[in-house]
Amino acid sequence: xxxxxxxxxxxxxxMLLAMVxxxxxxxSADRVVALDAINTLVVASMIVLAVxxxxxxxxxxxxxxxxxxxxxxxxxxxxxxxxx
Amino acid sequence: MTPFLLFQALLLxxxxxxxxxxxxxxxxxxxAIAFAAFSLLLALEFYLLQAPDVAIAEAGIGAGLTTxxxxxxxxGTKRLEExx
Numbered sequence: 001x002x003x004x005x006x007x008x009x010x011x012x013x014x015m016l017l018a019m020v021x022x023x024x025x026x027x028s029a030d031r032v033v034a035l036d037a038i039n040t041l042v043v044a045s046m047i048v049l050a051v052x053x054x055x056x057x058x059x060x061x062x063x064x065x066x067x068x069x070x071x072x073x074x075x076x077x078x079x080x081x082x083x084x
Numbered sequence: 085m086t087p088f089l090l091f092q093a094l095l096l097x098x099x100x101x102x103x104x105x106x107x108x109x110x111x112x113x114x115x116a117i118a119f120a121a122f123s124l125l126l127a128l129e130f131y132l133l134q135a136p137d138v139a140i141a142e143a144g145i146g147a148g149l150t151t152x153x154x155x156x157x158x159x160g161t162k163r164l165e166e167x168x
Contacts, residue, residue, distance in 0.1 A: 008091055019102065042125070061139050064143060
């Protein structure tokens with residue numbers, strides 16, 4: 001069980017590294033891509049945490065999250081494209 | 085359970101960083117992106133505290149709906165330097 005927690009730890013460290021780009025990124029496209037990377041890492045760590053907690057319900061949360069999380073990125077992309 | 089506590093500490097560190105970024109950014113679009121990252125990490129924190137239903141609500145409202153509404157509201161505003 002401990003190795004799964006270590007995997008989640010690595011993913012949270014990667015989230016903090018993506019947060020550096022969210023802080024520094026000169027253009028807004030950099031920040032949106034950093035946000036999308038954090039999105040994907042959150043979904044992946046939710047699935048690994050479902051293995052850690054040994055509950056099947058937690059995978060459903062990750063599925064709902066993966067379905068809903070792209071809407072924010074979609075709206076920001078449409079705003080940057082100028083045709084919202 | 086030391087890796088677990090370390091994971092939670094890293095997650096709370098990311099929450100504090102993104103909460104500071106929401107206030108510190110001067111551009112409204114950057115603040116909206118940082119707020120999306122904040123709600124992502126908050127959903128993961130709820131998930132970690134074994135409240136998956138709250139995490140589903142936070143994912144739906146926070147990540148999807150709030151970012152879209154904020155972007156639509158930002159579209160109705162003007163930048164400060166081109167106001168005159």
